[in-house]
Structure formats: structure tokens, C-alpha cells
Amino acid sequence: MSASSDIEPHRGSExxxxxxxxxxxxxxxxxxxxxxxxVAVENGxxxxxxxxxxxxxxxxxxxxxxxDLFGANVAPWLIVFSIFAVNFRHILYSATISRYISHWTPxxxxxxxxxxxxxxxxxxxxxxxxxxxxxxxWYFGVALPLYICWIAEAGIGALFGRxxxxxxxxxxxxxxxxxxLGLVMSFRKRPLWLPVVAISAVASILAYRTVGSPxxxxxxxxxxxxxxxxxxxxxxxxEEERP
Amino acid sequence: xxxxxxxxxxxxxxxxxxxxxGHVVLAxxxxxxxxxxxxLNAVPAAVLTTLVAxxxxxxxxxxxxxxxxxxxxxxxxxGIMSLFLASATVLVLLRHFIG
Numbered sequence: 001m002s003a004s005s006d007i008e009p010h011r012g013s014e015x016x017x018x019x020x021x022x023x024x025x026x027x028x029x030x031x032x033x034x035x036x037x038x039v040a041v042e043n044g045x046x047x048x049x050x051x052x053x054x055x056x057x058x059x060x061x062x063x064x065x066x067x068d069l070f071g072a073n074v075a076p077w078l079i080v081f082s083i084f085a086v087n088f089r090h091i092l093y094s095a096t097i098s099r100y101i102s103h104w105t106p107x108x109x110x111x112x113x114x115x116x117x118x119x120x121x122x123x124x125x126x127x128x129x130x131x132x133x134x135x136x137x138w139y140f141g142v143a144l145p146l147y148i149c150w151i152a153e154a155g156i157g158a159l160f161g162r163x164x165x166x167x168x169x170x171x172x173x174x175x176x177x178x179x180x181l182g183l184v185m186s187f188r189k190r191p192l193w194l195p196v197v198a199i200s201a202v203a204s205i206l207a208y209r210t211v212g213s214p215x216x217x218x219x220x221x222x223x224x225x226x227x228x229x230x231x232x233x234x235x236x237x238x239e240e241e242r243p
Numbered sequence: 244x245x246x247x248x249x250x251x252x253x254x255x256x257x258x259x260x261x262x263x264x265g266h267v268v269l270a271x272x273x274x275x276x277x278x279x280x281x282x283l284n285a286v287p288a289a290v291l292t293t294l295v296a297x298x299x300x301x302x303x304x305x306x307x308x309x310x311x312x313x314x315x316x317x318x319x320x321x322g323i324m325s326l327f328l329a330s331a332t333v334l335v336l337l338r339h340f341i342g
Contacts (some may be wrong), residue, residue: 028324049247056255061287065294066254076250082290083254087261089286095265095275113263171334174306177298178330180291181310185317185326187288196285197292204293205300217293224289229282 011137018141021127025119025142026149032060033150035175037157038164039064042172043071047158054154058147059117061183062086065217068176072213082217093121100124100134108136115143192228200224305337 033054040050045067053063062083069079093116101109123142124134132138164170187193204220211219275283299310313330321329 028322031324031327045247049245049251052248053251053254056251057258059258061291062254062258065290066250068294070247070250076246079250080253080257083250084257084261086287086290087258089283090258090262091265091268092275092280092283093265094262095268098266109266110263113266114259116262169335169338171309171331171338174298174302174309174334175327175331177295177302177306178309178313178327178334180294181313181330182317182323182326184288184291184295185314186323188317190284190288191281192285193288196288200289200292201296204296208297208300216297217290220293220296221286221290224292225282225285228285228289229278231281 011135014135014137015141018138018143019145021123022142022145025123025146029060029119029146030149030153032064032179033153034157034160035179036060036063036067037154037159038161038172039157039176040067040154041158041161043067045070045158047155050154050158051151055151057083057087058115058150059083059087059090060150061180064176064179069217074213078218085218085221090116090121097121097124097134100128101136101139103133104136112136112139112143115139115147117146119146192231196224196228199227303341305334305341308337309334 036054037047037050040053040063041047045053053066057063057066065086066079066083069082074082094113097116098109101112104112120139120143124139127134127138164172184197200220200223203223204216207219208216295310299307302310309330312333313326316326316329
């Protein structure tokens with residue numbers, strides 16, 4: 001990354017290169033944006049609240065977790081905490097990309113972090129790997145279409161969801177666990193994925209049966225995270241672990 | 244204002260703190276402690292698993308078959324969209340035929 005002294009790239013073309021990179025992401029994410037709107041209304045949200053949640057939080061998995069727990073009558077603070085827990089991984093993203101965007105103004109940086117969702121992070125990492133500097137125009141070009149579509153999809157899903165006659169027969173009530181399974185599987189290349197999933201699954205089921213519904217999320221998650229933190233893989237720089 | 248409104252506002256503020264926080268906090272350190280990083284790496288899988296496991300436990304044959312189909316597709320290299328569509332199809336068909 002010594003490109004800061006290069007010729008300033010044309011802003012417009014940088015922006016549209018970003019827009020082009022956002023298109024496949026928009027296609028992949030669209031069904032979930034609409035699904036969110038549908039399930040939100042089914043769990044007691046108004047159309048406005050569904051759209052507001054997509055606009056303000058802009059994070060699919062955490063929004064789904066939020067409405068899932070809201071439908072289960074969980075205490076509000078615990079819902080907020082669960083949203084935070086699901087999005088907590090983003091702290092690593094901003095730590096990682098901050099070295100690519102040191103030439104941005106502080107305002108650009110703190111605006112950019114609002115839009116730092118999983119695909120935005122993935123596209124940024126890819127762009128750096130291809131040897132391009134990360135311009136604000138490019139970053140915004142990726143983020144803006146994603147953001148606009150995500151909000152619009154929540155509205156479409158919320159309005160359209162009311163007209164589905166028999167959600168049970170269409171399996172809409174069980175689409176969330178399937179969606180979460182898909183996300184769980186998407187992390188399967190990570191170290192210790194299988195033991196973490198197994199431990200969190202067993203711990204959450206035990207907690208669900210004993211302590212009760214809201215707590216199985218935090219207890220199950222804590223079990224998996226603690227296991228991973230206490231047992232780093234032996235082969236990964238084992239010498240650094242020794243005091 | 245409703246509970247939902249405040250849940251959304253508080254969730255959005257905390258989410259933004261997570262998205263900006265890495266820059267504010269972690270970037271000041273030379274590197275993240277390996278145990279902290281290992282723990283953070285496990286967060287999404289751990290949290291999301293707790294939302295699938297009890298639902299799978301409570302589910303009937305149609306629900307179990309749908310989740311098993313999804314897991315199999317992921318292991319065969321399918322993306323999240325194909326997993327989602329195949330699982331939902333299995334679920335709808337089995338619910339229709341089993342009841």
C-alpha cells in the first residue's frame with residue numbers, strides 16, 4: 001500500500017467501479033431484505049418500523065435476531081444486547097480497514113464505518129488485494145446502492161407480506177432458522193468452527209430446557225466464544241502463546 | 244414511542260459503536276491478542292448456532308429434514324442462496340405431504 005503518491009484516480013469512475021462491485025451483492029442479499037420486511041410485520045412491526053430498522057441498523061442477521069426475539073416476547077434490553085452481540089464482529093472490520101483509509105477525512109471515516117457491513121468489508125479487502133487504494137468514492141459507490149436497496153426491500157417485504165394467505169404452509173415461520181443455519185455454515189472455514197458450533201448448540205439446548213427461552217442465546221454463545229478464546233489452535237503460532 | 248422504536252434506536256447506536264469501535268480502540272494496539280481474536284472469530288457462529296439448535300430440537304420431521312438438507316448443501320460447496328432455497332423447498336414439500 002504505497003499508492004498514496006499515485007495520480008488521484010478519477011472520482012466518477014472510482015464511484016462507478018464501486019457501483020459495479022455492489023451488483024452481485026445486491027442480487028444475493030435481496031431475498032433476505034424482502035424476507036426481513038415480511039417476518040418483521042409478522043412479528044408485530046409496522047411497515048415504518050421495519051423500514052426504520054433496516055435504515056438504522058443495516059445488518060441483516062442482527063435485524064433477524066431482533067425481530068425473532070421480539071416475537072418471542074423477550075425483554076427489550078436483552079433484544080438490544082443480542083443485536084449488539086451479533087454485530088460485535090464488526091469491531092474487527094473497522095480495526096482491519098482503518099489502515100487503508102488513513103487518507104480519508106475524519107468525517108468520511110466515521111460516515112464510512114456506518115456502512116461497514118460484511119459484504120462491504122469483503123469487497124474492500126478484495127480491492128486491496130488487487131492492489132488498488134481504497135478511495136472514499138469507490139467505497140461509497142459500493143455502499144450506497146446496497147443501502148438504498150436494503151431499505152427498499154424491507155418496505156416491499158413489509159407491504160407484500162400482509163397478502164400471504166397461509167404463512168405456515170409456505171414455511172415462512174421456519175425460514176429464519178434456515179437462514180441462520182445458512183449463516184452458521186458460511187463461517188465454516190474459520191478455525192475451530194465445528195467444536196464452537198457443537199458446544200454452542202449443546203449449551204443453548206441445555207439452557208433452553210433448564211433456564212428458559214431468552215437466556216439460551218447468551219449462554220450458548222458465551223460457551224462457544226469462551227471455548228474458542230481459551231483453546232486457540234495449537235498449530236497457529238503456538239510459540240507466541242508462551243509467556 | 245413504542246418499545247420497538249427504542250429497541251431499534253439502541254440497537255443502531257450499539258451497532259455503530261461496534262462498526263467504528265475497532266478503529267477507535269483496537270487500531271491503537273500493535274496487534275490483537277490471539278485469544279481475543281480467536282474469541283471474536285467465534286462470535287458469529289456461536290451466536291447464530293443458538294438460534295438454530297433449539298428450533299431444530301423442537302422441530303418435526305419436515306423441519307429436521309430441511310435443516311439437514313441445508314447443512315448437506317453447504318458441505319457440498321453450495322452458497323447461502325442455494326442452501327436457503329433447497330431447505331425451504333424441502334420444508335414446504337414435506338409439510339404439504341406429511342401434514
